[in-house]
Amino acid sequence: MYRSHVLVCGGTGCTSSGSQEIIRVLQEEIDKNGLTDEVCVVKTGCHGLCALGPIMIIYPDSTFYSMVKPEDVAEIVSEHLLKGRVVTRLVYDETVTDNGIKSLGETAFYKNQHRIALRNCGVINPENIDEYIGRDGYAALGKVLTEMTPDDVIKCILDSGLRGRGGGGFPTGRKWQLAKDLVKGGQKYVCCNADEGDPGAFMDRSVLEGDPHVVFEAMAIAGYAIGANQGYIYVRAEYPIAVERLEIALKQAREYGVLGENIFGTDFSFDIGLRLGAGAFVCGEETALMTSIEGNRGEPRPRPPFPAEKGLFGKPTILNNVETYANIPQIILNGAEWFASMGTEKSKGTKVFALGGKINNTGLVEIPMGTTLRTVIEDIGGGIPNGKKFKAAQTGGPSGGCIPAEHFDVPIDYDNLIQIGSMMGSGGLIVMDEDNCMVDIAKFFLEFTVDESCGKCTPCRIGTKRLYEILEKIINGNGTLEDIDKLEELCYYIKENSLCGLGQTAPNPVLSTLRYFKDEYIAHVVDKKCPAGVCKALLNFVIDPDKCKGCTLCARKCPVNAISGTVKEPHVIDTTKCIKCGACMDNCKFGAIEKK
Amino acid sequence: MLAKKNMVPFKGTKEQEAQLLEVISQLKDQEGSLMPILQKAQDIYGYLPIEVQTIISNETGIPLEKIYGVVTFYSQFSLYPKGKYNISVCLGTACYVKGSGDLFARLKERLGIEGGQTTSDGKFSLTDCRCIGACGLAPVLTVNEDVYGRLTVDDIDGIIAKYE
Numbered sequence: 001m002y003r004s005h006v007l008v009c010g011g012t013g014c015t016s017s018g019s020q021e022i023i024r025v026l027q028e029e030i031d032k033n034g035l036t037d038e039v040c041v042v043k044t045g046c047h048g049l050c051a052l053g054p055i056m057i058i059y060p061d062s063t064f065y066s067m068v069k070p071e072d073v074a075e076i077v078s079e080h081l082l083k084g085r086v087v088t089r090l091v092y093d094e095t096v097t098d099n100g101i102k103s104l105g106e107t108a109f110y111k112n113q114h115r116i117a118l119r120n121c122g123v124i125n126p127e128n129i130d131e132y133i134g135r136d137g138y139a140a141l142g143k144v145l146t147e148m149t150p151d152d153v154i155k156c157i158l159d160s161g162l163r164g165r166g167g168g169g170f171p172t173g174r175k176w177q178l179a180k181d182l183v184k185g186g187q188k189y190v191c192c193n194a195d196e197g198d199p200g201a202f203m204d205r206s207v208l209e210g211d212p213h214v215v216f217e218a219m220a221i222a223g224y225a226i227g228a229n230q231g232y233i234y235v236r237a238e239y240p241i242a243v244e245r246l247e248i249a250l251k252q253a254r255e256y257g258v259l260g261e262n263i264f265g266t267d268f269s270f271d272i273g274l275r276l277g278a279g280a281f282v283c284g285e286e287t288a289l290m291t292s293i294e295g296n297r298g299e300p301r302p303r304p305p306f307p308a309e310k311g312l313f314g315k316p317t318i319l320n321n322v323e324t325y326a327n328i329p330q331i332i333l334n335g336a337e338w339f340a341s342m343g344t345e346k347s348k349g350t351k352v353f354a355l356g357g358k359i360n361n362t363g364l365v366e367i368p369m370g371t372t373l374r375t376v377i378e379d380i381g382g383g384i385p386n387g388k389k390f391k392a393a394q395t396g397g398p399s400g401g402c403i404p405a406e407h408f409d410v411p412i413d414y415d416n417l418i419q420i421g422s423m424m425g426s427g428g429l430i431v432m433d434e435d436n437c438m439v440d441i442a443k444f445f446l447e448f449t450v451d452e453s454c455g456k457c458t459p460c461r462i463g464t465k466r467l468y469e470i471l472e473k474i475i476n477g478n479g480t481l482e483d484i485d486k487l488e489e490l491c492y493y494i495k496e497n498s499l500c501g502l503g504q505t506a507p508n509p510v511l512s513t514l515r516y517f518k519d520e521y522i523a524h525v526v527d528k529k530c531p532a533g534v535c536k537a538l539l540n541f542v543i544d545p546d547k548c549k550g551c552t553l554c555a556r557k558c559p560v561n562a563i564s565g566t567v568k569e570p571h572v573i574d575t576t577k578c579i580k581c582g583a584c585m586d587n588c589k590f591g592a593i594e595k596k
Numbered sequence: 597m598l599a600k601k602n603m604v605p606f607k608g609t610k611e612q613e614a615q616l617l618e619v620i621s622q623l624k625d626q627e628g629s630l631m632p633i634l635q636k637a638q639d640i641y642g643y644l645p646i647e648v649q650t651i652i653s654n655e656t657g658i659p660l661e662k663i664y665g666v667v668t669f670y671s672q673f674s675l676y677p678k679g680k681y682n683i684s685v686c687l688g689t690a691c692y693v694k695g696s697g698d699l700f701a702r703l704k705e706r707l708g709i710e711g712g713q714t715t716s717d718g719k720f721s722l723t724d725c726r727c728i729g730a731c732g733l734a735p736v737l738t739v740n741e742d743v744y745g746r747l748t749v750d751d752i753d754g755i756i757a758k759y760e
Contacts, residue, residue: 013732016743050732199688202729237635237672238728275628276635278670281726295630296662297669313627356690356731363732394689430689444692448726454669 002040004081007057009122010043011209012202012241013050013363018070022054025070029077039081045210047122048364049109052092057104057122064104066092108379109361114342116350117165117203117326118366121210126245129252132213138258140329141217144224145266148332150180153225157328159336161348166193166284166321167396167425168501169347169414178308179226179318188228189312190219191319193289194235194242197281198397199448201428203352204322206364208235208242211326212249216259216272218325221332223270226318231272234289237279246274281398281452285500286319288454299456300500321426323352343369347413355381357430358388370411373403377431388433392516396425398445398452399505401512402438421512423505437534438517439524443471445509453502460503463494467510476537479525488514533595536580540596543584545570547592554584554593606647613651615640620655630658630666634673643674679714679721681759683707685737688727695748696735700724702749703737706756720759 008014008023023043030039047055052066056076063086065076072090079085086101094107104110115121124131132138144153158173179188192215196204208215219231235243250272253259261269275293282288283298290312292298311317327349331339340348347369353376356362360382367376373393377383384390392402401422403410410416414424432441446468455461470487473479491507491514498504514521523529530538543554543563550568555561562578565571573584573593585593619636623629633652638644644667653660667673685691685700700722704710707720714721730736733745737755744755 012729016730016733016736016745050730053732196729197726199692199727200690200731202727202731205729238725275631277672278631278635279672280670292631293628295628295666297665299669354690354731356734357693362690362734397689428689430693432693436693441693444689452726 002038004039005042005059006039006081007042007044007059007122009045009047009053009055010241011046011050011122011206012239013046014053014055015241017053017067019054021070022056022068022073025073026056026077029074030081033077033082035077035081042125043127044123045121045126046118046206046364048113048118048206048366049092049361050363051361061086062103063101064092064095065090108382109363109365112371112375112380113366114350114368115366116330116339117207117323117352118210118364119330120214121206121364124211126210126212127248129213129249129256132211136329136333137213138217140332141220141224141258142264143332144221145264145268150225150227153221153332154180156332156336157225160331160339161336161343161346162324162327162331162339163347163414164321165323165327165351165426167198167399167423169424172320172324175308175318175320176222176225178306179228179316182309183316185227187230187313187315188226189315189317190222190226190228190231191290191293191312191317192219192231192233192325193284193286193319193321194233194239195277195284195289196236196239196322196426197284197452198399198426198428200356200394200430201354201397201426203354203364203427205239205242206352207322207326208239209245212242212245213253214329215322215325216249216253218320218328219272220259220263220270221328222318222320222325224268226316228318229269229271231270232275232293232312233272234275234277234283234293236277243274243276250274280454281448282454282500282502285502288500289319290317297454299454300502302499323427344411344413344416346415351412351424351427353427353429355429355431357394358384358433358436359431360385367412369413372409372411374408376412376429377408381431384431384433388435391432391434391436392438394422394430394432394441394509395428396423396505396508397428398448399423399501399508400425400428401508402432402441402516403512404516406516421508421515423508435532435534437530437532438513438520439471439475439530440532440534442510442513443468443475446471446506449502449506453506457497457499457503459494459497460499460506463490463498464503464506466490467494467507471510474521474524475530475535477524477528477535479521481522481525484514484518484521484525539580540575541573541578541580541582541584542594542596543571543573544592544594547590549590549592551589553587553589557583557587559583606645608641608645608647612640616648616651617655620652624656630656630663634663634667638673643677645675677714677718680719681739682721682723683737683739684723684725686726686728686730686735687724688731690727690731691735694734696737698749699735699737699747699752702752703756706752720756 054068056065056068079087154177162172163169280298283292285300287301288298307317350366352366394402407420449464450468453460491511494507523531548570555563562574649663736745
């Protein structure tokens, strides 16, 4: 028995902030102080508050230390662990009150969250199967194999109202039912889509890193339901920590007999293979993913036939996303009604969002469906940094759209987001402020899709390239009003004619910015101005003669000698020579240089 | 540009070839084994020149043109050797809105190469990537396995200096 457990986050965010070094020093200090048998160090998955990493939580009192540095560790050990005195200067500010330290669950960041998919992330050691089992792990699989028929399982998932968390929102139970009934018997497959490619979304990574067994358990349950005995997890190669944890977990699961032959002494057998992606966004599309597992170029295939009928290696296959699977064992254990009691009419349960961009609390949050954007951004996210004004929230990655402030109070669910021109997507939520140009953002996403288009179908391959070129023309100040019309027309053409989801949704970032921020497009085209001050070709740097002290620093810093003037007299920028590098503005000590 | 990069001569050793043959014999009977074989081959050689692809083709019976098609489809497979230090700037959305585009521009200027190229001394190569999932630390870049987060353009020179 240990008297205290110290949890240190070993997720990608905190590892990038140096948590491995913290763990090393911590163990060293604990040994040095003779606490080896009293204090246990646990490397966990992600807690969600990545902005404050590296994160350390000390139990039983659950003190939350943030931004811990290796040189702080000795103090934490000698003060907190040895003498029982909290090191106040390292405690997360939000938890400090006049009456001492409040629990993490009461802070604005965690208070509005409800963790189902992330319930074990940051709580257990993902490299130890016993800790998963200690939190009801594999109990759902046991229940399914001993008490439920495959039809019971499918009915339970159907009744829960769970919809695909990868973005499509297709009812999960319906998918399973098709795979069970369309083709009776024979070889079938259960696949897990862990090719989380939407930039800015990292919830699947967190589940894989923080709670890998939940995915295995859910896949085995799915295998039992549809009659498959082989699963594949297709995980992106950019997630080395996730791959490592999955490999460790897989080995342990086989040793414990929860994967393999005759699980729990029944006649059900199920095993899982890992397949690594190699950096192709389109492989997140289900048919492309299967083509890739088969060892080919990851190009999508036309549907029908749907994977439930003819999927991996030509066999019936179900494919669900990591977060979808992470909900399954809890639904089995707590019942469909429990899950369906959360959320909105057509979107049940919770959704994990990755908050990023111009927001104070960047990180992962799991909220009940139907929570408003306002709660997410202002309460949980802690608002916009530096007193800037909110402009838009981007959801759905390169397939999604931008939500402006006017929809701040719309409850977030699948259908509402589509109605306001965006989509749930996998759950990236990037906040933009007044300094972000929406035309530039549209171009950014198009650059992404042009890059990632697999090239198989023409509307996507050539259409996205043309969209990109028109946006580039507008950003360079050469656009016309006709270009805006052409942009819109082409968007609809690409949406209607592309083969797969990538092409069908690629124009969304353009359409949604056109819908809500058309004035910015018009400013670029008609006034030749970029209101946010981002598009360099449309900017001029000017010196305010009232503020300029004539210190000559800008003239000396200018790489092209575009600034002239005499000492102690206001200087002037020659706009014909200026290359708009911004060096003068960065260096001016008087704030005399403006972008107009 | 392509012609210049193609001039890097293949310097595979006997040991590397033996390792590769071992990997192929282990994996080739699995369904869909080409991707795992290519991934291991890239671990062994650092890249996948045509010579390595030819060995894989001969051993597995998969046509060379199919292998080449797969190698060129995925961005993680490289036909050319990378620098000793590969600098990868995240151009995912969260990093982009926080200015990673400026970091990338500064690196290009500082190293005198474009994205996808390697410096003439073979020391640095520069790539962009789409989200490593460390969005909480945006903007980020990686140098081989090291991650640097919460960066500004002014941090670039200091980072390069550590590896020079």
